[in-house]
Amino acid sequence: MKALVTTDSPDCALRLDAVxxxxxxxxxxxVTVSAVAVNRGELTAIGELPPGARLGRDVAGTVLRAAADGSGPAAGTRVVGLADGDGWAERVAIDTRRLARLPDTVDWAAAAALPVAGLTALYSLQRAGRLLGRTVLITGAGGGVGRAAVQLASAAGAHVIAWVGSADREHGLAELGADVVAVYGTDPEEPVDILLDSCGGDVLTQAFRPVVAGGSVVAFGNTAGAELRLPRDWGRARPGVSLHYVFLIDEIARHDVAHDLVFLLQLVVEERLDPQVALVASWTDPEPVLRGLGRRSVNGKAVLAL
Amino acid sequence: MKALVTTDSPDCALRLDAVxxxxxxxxxxxVTVSAVAVNRGELTAIGELPPGARLGRDVAGTVLRAAADGSGPAAGTRVVGLADGDGWAERVAIDTRRLARLPDTVDWAAAAALPVAGLTALYSLQRAGRLLGRTVLITGAGGGVGRAAVQLASAAGAHVIAWVGSADREHGLAELGADVVAVYGTDPEEPVDILLDSCGGDVLTQAFRPVVAGGSVVAFGNTAGAELRLPRDWGRARPGVSLHYVFLIDEIARHDVAHDLVFLLQLVVEERLDPQVALVASWTDPEPVLRGLGRRSVNGKAVLAL
Structure with missing residues (x-):
């Protein structure tokens, strides 16, 4: 069968190869794969892996052969799942604890866009604590996880401030439930109870300023690749404040992923969560997707269709 | 009655005055006061307050008049309590929710040394999570809170690494339950699950290095008065790591302080917790205590006797 593998070519970081x-x-x-998503973490990994390496977490497709232990969906079932980093392939084996049946109304691209972004947003918000009536500042709100977090926080009754890197990333965020949409560094002029950050560096330092006593900061990335710097009064001016680092692959061992995928899919069916598929390309030509993600021009999720 | 108040004299930061x-x-x-303790936070506050200001949290004494609502100990009862910042006085009114009966075997100095240091150590360790079988690195271990934390962590079954600023601060820490005693920056050569820090600055940055994935950092001070700096891989190399800032005066609203004082006193009676009274002076001459704390030459708690 074929799979996308890394190359050492400067023109094309991925190519189809026999595996x-x-x-x-x-x-x-x-699972016979119909669509996969590309995440920022994978984009970073592509640049770091040797040629010939495989990737892929987000998979939507059809069960070709059910699990031998009798668990999970039967052959022929449309599913979405979280693969072990080998999902960008024609076929992939997925643990039934990380697989959910796909409702008929959810298409392949929407499904593939869901696991990594939706679960990262969900587990980050869960780590932050209660959301009803609290103010949540979300950085990187224009991307896939950010847009999922805006919707989930809004669905949970939070007052949502969405921060983006530039005005052209603001598209659609108000419609998704953001009460305030602004570019990085804009003074929110209100106290922030919960900060969700994936930028790190100066953006995190700026976003930390309005965080109040007892507030929760949840970082689920550090795209700046910078050290963490917080002002000298980081704690004293905010007694009870906490910071957490959430990494999805670490979190999944502590969660019932299949159950949580069913929950996210239910929100999609109820039109309370839009997976925000912003770009779909054929997996035979992944370059436009990689380029778009790299320069942050994809306002949502990027999907490859098989 | 008399109380210690701040002065603007360079020779003597506190003096007795009629209040x-x-x-x-x-x-x-x-409560008729018999002994009070001086804490590092109060030392800082003395330098920042205008002349004539009062201070004092840690109080041991005898109930002169019970609470009018019938709560708490009767007149004549020996007690220890947490005052509202006016405890360095001949008499002080203390909320019965922050007052505990003193066992006969606990003397005034030991009792006065207990509330702020013991409760700060207790609540910081509680915030860190489970302790049995985990490795706890405690910075500032030579001071009052540090010595309480070493003993409580050891009593809870943790493997305790005690970090101090200089070799002369190491005195007695092994006897209190520290498995390893070393000066700041010494590579612990083992993974650290929980870091308790009150130093901030470079010490915190160094102490953070051995913290593992899922680890908890609890800061309860920032004596360096420096910004928080953690390396760029602070989260990615430690998925699930968390940082918390614990400030006692913020914590007491969430805790049953009277109950927790009884618990700490019980440990003292059982000789599982030594309040580590290192210096006792008369409140008529508080300068030696302030000087000793200021240059960190007090290996434990400093108490003023009335």
């Missing part, structure tokens, strides 16, 4: 068929464990279903 | 008698609220007992 071995997956050999499912008893707990894994074999 | 108004306390007027207890219905929920407060009136």
């Amino acid at each position: 071995a068929e997956p050999e499912p464990l008893p707990t894994q279903a074999l | 108004a008698e306390p007027e207890p609220l219905p929920t407060q007992a009136l």
Whole structure:
């Protein structure tokens, strides 16, 4: 079968190559893949991996062979799941604990856009604590996780401030539930109870300023690749404040991922969560997707269709 | 009655002055004070307050008049309590929710040394999570809170690494339960699950290095008065890591302080917690205590006797 693998070519960071068929464990279903998503973390990994490496977490497709242990969906079921980093392929074996049946109304692209972004937003917000009536500042709000977080925080009754890197990233955020949309560094002029950050560096330092005593900061990325710097009164001026670092691959061991995917899909069906598919390309030509994500011109999720 | 008040004299930062008698609220007992403790935070506050200001949290004494609402200990009871910043006085009104009966075997100095240091250590360790079998690195371990934290962490079954600013601060820490005693920056050569820090600045940055994924950092001070700086991989190399800032005066609203004082006193009676009274002076001459704390030559708590 074919899979996308890394290259050492400067023109094209991924190419289709022949790879071995997956050999499912008893707990894994074999899935025929219809669409996959590309996440920022994977974009970074592509640049760091040697040629010939495989990637891919977000997978939507159809069960070709159910798990041997009898768990999970039957053959022929449309599913979405979280693969182990080998999902950008024609077929992939996925643990049934990380697989959910896809409602008929959710298409392949929407489904593939959901796992990494939706679960990262969900687990980050869960770590922050209660949301009803609290003010949540979300940086990187124009991207895939950011847009999922804006919608989930809004659905949970929070007052949502969405920060983006530039005005052209603001598109659609108000419609998704952001009460305030502004570019990085804009004084929110109101106290912030919860800060969700994936930028790190100066953006995190700026976004930390309005955080109040007892507030929660949840970082789920550090795209600036910078050290963490907070002012000398970081704690004393904010007794009870906490900072957490959430990394999805670490979180999934502590969560019932299949259950949480069903929950996110239900929100999609109820039109309370839009996966924000902003760009779909064929997996035979992934370059436009990689370029768009790299220069942050994708206002949402980028999907490759097989 | 008399109380210690701040001065603007360069020779003597505190002096005894006549002040108004306390007027207890219905929920407060009136206490005749026998001993008080001086904490680092108060030392800082002395330098920042205008002349004539009062201070004092840690109080041991005898109930002169029970609370009007019938709560708390009866007149004549020996007690220890957490005052509202007016405890360095002959008499003080203390909320009965922050007052505990003193066992006969606990003397005034030991009792006065307990509330701020013991409760800060207790609440900081509680915030860090489970302790049994985990490795706890405690900075500032030579001071009052540090010595309480070493003993409480050890009593809770943790493997304790005590960091001090200089070798002469190491005195007695091994006997209190520290498994490793070292000066700041010494590579602990083992992963750290929990970091308790009151130094901030470079010490915190150094102490953060061995903290592992899922680890908890609890800061309860920032004596360096420096900004928080953590390396660029602070989160990515430690998925699930968290940082918390604990400030006692903020914490007490969320805790049953009277209950927790009884618990700490019980540990003292059982000789599992030594309040580490290192210096006792008369409140008529507080300068030696202030000087000793200021240059960190007090290996434990400093107490003023009335």
